[in-house]
Amino acid sequence: MNDMQSSLPPLLTFSDVGKSYQALNGIAYQAIRGFNLDITEGDFFCLLGPTGCGKTTILSMLAGFEMPTSGSIRLAGETIQGTSADRGVVFQSHDSLYPWLTALENVEFGLRMRGVDKATRRERAIQQLRIVGLAGQEKKHPQELSGGMKQRIQIARVLANRPKILLMDEPFAALDAQTRNLMQQELRRIWLEDRVSVLFITHDIDEAVTLGTHIGVMQAGPASNLKGIVRVEIDGERERTQSSFIEHYRQVHAMIRDEVDKSRRHELSQSAGA
Ligand SMILES: Nc1ncnc2c1ncn2[C@@H]1O[C@H](COP(=O)(O)OP(=O)(O)OP(=O)(O)O)[C@@H](O)[C@H]1O
Ligand SMILES: [Mg+2]
Numbered sequence: 001m002n003d004m005q006s007s008l009p010p011l012l013t014f015s016d017v018g019k020s021y022q023a024l025n026g027i028a029y030q031a032i033r034g035f036n037l038d039i040t041e042g043d044f045f046c047l048l049g050p051t052g053c054g055k056t057t058i059l060s061m062l063a064g065f066e067m068p069t070s071g072s073i074r075l076a077g078e079t080i081q082g083t084s085a086d087r088g089v090v091f092q093s094h095d096s097l098y099p100w101l102t103a104l105e106n107v108e109f110g111l112r113m114r115g116v117d118k119a120t121r122r123e124r125a126i127q128q129l130r131i132v133g134l135a136g137q138e139k140k141h142p143q144e145l146s147g148g149m150k151q152r153i154q155i156a157r158v159l160a161n162r163p164k165i166l167l168m169d170e171p172f173a174a175l176d177a178q179t180r181n182l183m184q185q186e187l188r189r190i191w192l193e194d195r196v197s198v199l200f201i202t203h204d205i206d207e208a209v210t211l212g213t214h215i216g217v218m219q220a221g222p223a224s225n226l227k228g229i230v231r232v233e234i235d236g237e238r239e240r241t242q243s244s245f246i247e248h249y250r251q252v253h254a255m256i257r258d259e260v261d262k263s264r265r266h267e268l269s270q271s272a273g274a
Helices: 005-006 055-061 101-113 118-131 145-159 177-194 205-211 243-273
Strands: 011-021 028-039 043-050 070-075 085-091 165-169 195-204 214-217 226-231
Touching: 011 055, 028 055, 028 226, 043 055, 043 205, 055 070, 055 085, 055 165, 055 195, 070 085, 085 145, 101 145, 118 145, 118 177, 145 165, 145 177, 177 205, 195 205, 205 243, 214 243, 226 243
Parallel strands: 043 195, 043 214, 085 165, 165 195
Antiparallel strands: 011 028, 011 070, 214 226
């Protein structure tokens, strides 16, 4: 980080955030405790951690779907109180697209709901579809498109709202390996063009090193927290075979290995006690 960047106020701040859930058996489960994180505008922040550590919980609180039970989350100086178009969420499955609308109409939908005039929303939707590599597919309906294309329509749809931050929870997990690789390349290209700030959740180290400017590793739950942050410093193209790529992979792997073991032991003790 250069001096200019480090002097910028953070776009997003988690301050001592905690979240406990009331489980069905009536016992409270503390998923997150004392979670602190700053994200600077333009960061592509990947959040990585073992299953059940609380990654989706973090994203849900930021999206405004869930409220923290302690602490606060601020975006551009404002405390998050609920959902808003300034946080665009891309879901893992693309079922949220409307099958009766074309690709273009799906991208325009949110703008229409917000009363943006027809000419402006059409122009913005066409531009976003071009950015995600779907120029020429505007008139097709979701069922005529591949899984990867539908996922790109979702991305175009949230980008059309010009969000302050894009939130993605394992968005490519449902795709086959080859399409996932292509989507990672596409998203990297989109980010290089758009420079939108991103919080991207994954449990795939390769994916995080391919995409991120920063990789935050979470501890195993309960009462999960951030274990540490790795800054990704790879110049130019990111290839899995580069020595600098492998070096970052090793660093993240070393941080997460113990947490995955802890998470397995916790699951085993829970099932033994059940
Ligand atoms: N609505 C809920 N009620 C009770 N417990 C919940 C609820 N949502 C999540 N949890 C618990 O909180 C913990 C964190 O869940 P979360 O879904 O955030 O994990 P995750 O890191 O996203 O996992 P995965 O990698 O499997 O998606 C888990 O132990 C989960 O069982
Ligand atoms: Mg999750």
